[in-house]
Amino acid sequence: MHVTLRPHQIAAADAVEEAWRAGIKRPLVDACVGSGKSLLYAELARREWERGGRSLILSHTRELVLQNAAACRMLGLTTGINAAALGERTWRAPVISAAIQSVYRHANAFGPIALVCIDESHLLNHSENGMYHEFLRGFPQ
Numbered sequence: 001m002h003v004t005l006r007p008h009q010i011a012a013a014d015a016v017e018e019a020w021r022a023g024i025k026r027p028l029v030d031a032c033v034g035s036g037k038s039l040l041y042a043e044l045a046r047r048e049w050e051r052g053g054r055s056l057i058l059s060h061t062r063e064l065v066l067q068n069a070a071a072c073r074m075l076g077l078t079t080g081i082n083a084a085a086l087g088e089r090t091w092r093a094p095v096i097s098a099a100i101q102s103v104y105r106h107a108n109a110f111g112p113i114a115l116v117c118i119d120e121s122h123l124l125n126h127s128e129n130g131m132y133h134e135f136l137r138g139f140p141q
Helices: 007-021 037-050 062-074 131-136
Strands: 055-059 079-083 095-099 115-118
Touching: 007 037, 037 055, 037 062, 037 095, 037 115, 055 062, 062 079, 062 095
Parallel strands: 055 095, 055 115, 079 095
Antiparallel strands: none
């Protein structure tokens, strides 16, 4: 299946990369329901893979894990899933779509990861507590 990203998705991916070049380590993309965030994550992962890096997309529901994996596969990326609820535990793939509940204690098990995307990032605790923060401490870069 061939997928063509919409102009706003390409612009968002370009803006994220421009933010990185400007020294912003954790850019935030705010996009409404139905805007194609999964394809945006997939595009960012595709660009990272072209640079030789691996990506991880974290979600909090099995539906989002599957949706993000499907989007990556639509862009031709070899994509694994790590979600106990889905019976899959991939640790080594170019792109991994994972359930935070299944991986938050195991950041070091993935090996080198260049890009971490968090779907529904508004769920991050504002303190340094919670599963996402515990997981991200495993990736100090």
